[in-house]
Amino acid sequence: MSYSARDIEVLPPLEAVRRRPSMYVGSTGPQGIMQLFVEVAQNAIDEVLAGHATQVDVVIDGSRCTITDNGRGIPVDLHPQLGRPALELVVTELHAGGKFLGRAYAAPGGLHGVGLSCVNALSETLFVEVLRDGHRYRLDCARGKHQPIHDLGPATGTGTTVSYQPDPQIFVDSTTLDTQWVATWLEEQAFLGAGCTLSLQAQGEKRQWKEDGGLPAFVRHLSRELPPIHAAPIYLQGQYEGISVEAALQWTTNYGEEVRSFVNRVRTPLGGTHAEGLGSALSRVLHREASRLGLLQSDEELSAADLREGLVGVLSIRMLEPEFEGQTKSLLSSSTATTAVESVIIQAFSAFIAAEPETARAIVGKALEAGRARRAARRANERARYRSLEGVISKEVYRQQFGIRSRNWHQSARWLTDSALLGSHAAMCAVAPDAQVLDVCCGSGVVGASFRGKVGKITGLDLTPEMVRLASERLDEVIQGDVYAIPFPEARFDLVVNREVLHLLPEPQRPVAEIFRVLKPGGQFIVGQMMPYSDADAAWFFRVVKKKQPLFFNNLMEDDMMRLLEGAGFTNITTTEYLQWEDIEVWINTWETPNHLRHEIRDLYHHAPAEARAVHPFRIEPDGRILDQWRWVVFSAFKPVTP
Amino acid sequence: MNAGESLSRRHDPVKRGGMASPPLRSTRTHDALRAAYARDAQSARLYAELSRVALIEGYPAVSRTLTELAETQAMLAGGHLDFLRQVGEPLGDRRVDGTEELIRALKALLSEDLSETLPDAISSAHAEGFFDIASWFESVARTRRQHLSRLETCGEGLTTEGGE
Numbered sequence: 001m002s003y004s005a006r007d008i009e010v011l012p013p014l015e016a017v018r019r020r021p022s023m024y025v026g027s028t029g030p031q032g033i034m035q036l037f038v039e040v041a042q043n044a045i046d047e048v049l050a051g052h053a054t055q056v057d058v059v060i061d062g063s064r065c066t067i068t069d070n071g072r073g074i075p076v077d078l079h080p081q082l083g084r085p086a087l088e089l090v091v092t093e094l095h096a097g098g099k100f101l102g103r104a105y106a107a108p109g110g111l112h113g114v115g116l117s118c119v120n121a122l123s124e125t126l127f128v129e130v131l132r133d134g135h136r137y138r139l140d141c142a143r144g145k146h147q148p149i150h151d152l153g154p155a156t157g158t159g160t161t162v163s164y165q166p167d168p169q170i171f172v173d174s175t176t177l178d179t180q181w182v183a184t185w186l187e188e189q190a191f192l193g194a195g196c197t198l199s200l201q202a203q204g205e206k207r208q209w210k211e212d213g214g215l216p217a218f219v220r221h222l223s224r225e226l227p228p229i230h231a232a233p234i235y236l237q238g239q240y241e242g243i244s245v246e247a248a249l250q251w252t253t254n255y256g257e258e259v260r261s262f263v264n265r266v267r268t269p270l271g272g273t274h275a276e277g278l279g280s281a282l283s284r285v286l287h288r289e290a291s292r293l294g295l296l297q298s299d300e301e302l303s304a305a306d307l308r309e310g311l312v313g314v315l316s317i318r319m320l321e322p323e324f325e326g327q328t329k330s331l332l333s334s335s336t337a338t339t340a341v342e343s344v345i346i347q348a349f350s351a352f353i354a355a356e357p358e359t360a361r362a363i364v365g366k367a368l369e370a371g372r373a374r375r376a377a378r379r380a381n382e383r384a385r386y387r388s389l390e391g392v393i394s395k396e397v398y399r400q401q402f403g404i405r406s407r408n409w410h411q412s413a414r415w416l417t418d419s420a421l422l423g424s425h426a427a428m429c430a431v432a433p434d435a436q437v438l439d440v441c442c443g444s445g446v447v448g449a450s451f452r453g454k455v456g457k458i459t460g461l462d463l464t465p466e467m468v469r470l471a472s473e474r475l476d477e478v479i480q481g482d483v484y485a486i487p488f489p490e491a492r493f494d495l496v497v498n499r500e501v502l503h504l505l506p507e508p509q510r511p512v513a514e515i516f517r518v519l520k521p522g523g524q525f526i527v528g529q530m531m532p533y534s535d536a537d538a539a540w541f542f543r544v545v546k547k548k549q550p551l552f553f554n555n556l557m558e559d560d561m562m563r564l565l566e567g568a569g570f571t572n573i574t575t576t577e578y579l580q581w582e583d584i585e586v587w588i589n590t591w592e593t594p595n596h597l598r599h600e601i602r603d604l605y606h607h608a609p610a611e612a613r614a615v616h617p618f619r620i621e622p623d624g625r626i627l628d629q630w631r632w633v634v635f636s637a638f639k640p641v642t643p
Numbered sequence: 644m645n646a647g648e649s650l651s652r653r654h655d656p657v658k659r660g661g662m663a664s665p666p667l668r669s670t671r672t673h674d675a676l677r678a679a680y681a682r683d684a685q686s687a688r689l690y691a692e693l694s695r696v697a698l699i700e701g702y703p704a705v706s707r708t709l710t711e712l713a714e715t716q717a718m719l720a721g722g723h724l725d726f727l728r729q730v731g732e733p734l735g736d737r738r739v740d741g742t743e744e745l746i747r748a749l750k751a752l753l754s755e756d757l758s759e760t761l762p763d764a765i766s767s768a769h770a771e772g773f774f775d776i777a778s779w780f781e782s783v784a785r786t787r788r789q790h791l792s793r794l795e796t797c798g799e800g801l802t803t804e805g806g807e
Contacts, residue, residue: 276698276701277703279703280701280703283701303700304700304701506772506775534789536789538786539782542778546779552775553774555782596696596699
């Protein structure tokens, strides 16, 4: 086949953006829609930061988004070399803008000139109105193609309005912006010291932000619901070789860690070199302090993850020409940022600690607690694995873990109180209204309670005294006891219910046999388990769950459950499936998951193999939050009437 | 490149030079190559995993070093494989002359794993009280089954897709 110059296609620049939109805005899904907003809004914020605007207003009406600032207005005069109006250039040409020369803006955000023209290319319609030089000008575009600029006549004031509607030909699934996400973005910009008034009008509501407290106020806001372990956020700042570094830090009694990082006010949800610098600086200073105070026992070591457990922080740096991995700036790769952040934070944090040794002692104390919990979690895994000579599984580890979790049980995952999930268990109920029910390993008793009105007396059984107390608020009677030896005679109950327990029990056939024993002939067993979607995600999902839960022993799937139930003698087995979005940050924010494993869990999502991703839906939001669509399968099985 | 030329010949640096060399199979050099392949392939994975751990623990410079070492170790494993392929795949010496033979060899490896290696591993883990590790091996078996099924599907496509 011949191959010549005629086979080479040269696309107009904006047509290239339309052909490969993901290269420019990350994706054609929700992330891409958000990126369009950021491109336009960041330009308005940059005008504020340059000292020329005091107000940025966002209006979302359906899929149309309109952003107005009262800055200088994009220039409309002719470019000296190109002979075209500057406004036309920035809207229609890639890499045209006022941010490259560093004269009009210092350390700006946005995608450096790819921004507005990209939004134009990917919008069904877009218009820009400029107030400048006593006139109002308007430029209309559709799918990257533009009309001539119109002078709409004399007008007072200055500013720029950009209004666009994402193109449904590109963003096939949805063209609508998540307004809650926009609100969060504007709030972040306000706290990062934009120094202006920001507003959002959407769905008939108007919200406004003006924050003067800077990063400490931001951290107070982020940690407002978490008990602090020191009085006020620690504020650190400094300059290193032209890079400005600012951080505010608050340690809390929480298990999770939330550190938001920004470069030139652009959020870097995956962190990068600046976040690495912060982590290593904190580790060095706190380690040195722990040793100096003699707080470490001879065999005790603290990992960096222990030292950051419960930390809520914001790191913001400003630098010229930052380098990122990928066009959407989610991860900073400039190596100079690590050195700058390390240097500034080590110096400022050391000075802070010298002045406030009690705060340092409290932070190190929290880290020591985290280290001990990490070692306890490792021991839990080892001890639960251990079987004594009598063949009895050590139960103390279950009592310890669920005793601690009972303090905030319903906040430790979304699924626990998901009413539709509870409803999908109750919907399988096929026993008489006066049925005697046993909720096995009942936890707080929500599963048993979801059958209220369909059955008679509901009894709960749990190993943990704290859970027995919690469940007593919901169930008719709660007994402390062991699922391996259920403390009831044979054929006592009409219905036994159980949810998300069998995966935590070595040899699950033993508790299933016990459940079979206490059921009356003809009695029903309803059991729900969260499980992988297929063979393709089974091993990946095992790793995720095992890192979260040291007591995870069985990666159960439908065929395993069928074998378990049939093996115990159950018949007439049916299933129902329920899908539920779980917030992984909430799920992993528990005592039994050491902080370093929380990081490894996030890594597993970020690097999930294509085969797993193809069958197991999950989303990584632009702010880094991970939402996983969990698959629940609820089984109904019956004990035969005759043996 | 001649479409009829076999994959192993293309990747055999000695044969491409046209020089005769003694058969590699069952020599001490062959054993040494297999051992080196196992060591470097395993190390590449280990270093890559540890580089993430170092990053989480707050040692970015160590992490970057480990990543670079892992890349080089993976390259070295590829180098061992260049020679090993003269004999066959390194786990069972099954011939891998061309895509069809490669698929056949991989299917045989997966089948062997599913019928012998993994059932043994699962029952040992159960017998020794490592219930979580037994479940892990069961999850691995699910992955292997999925891979076997995919290889069977793409093996069917070989006759219709053709070579280069």
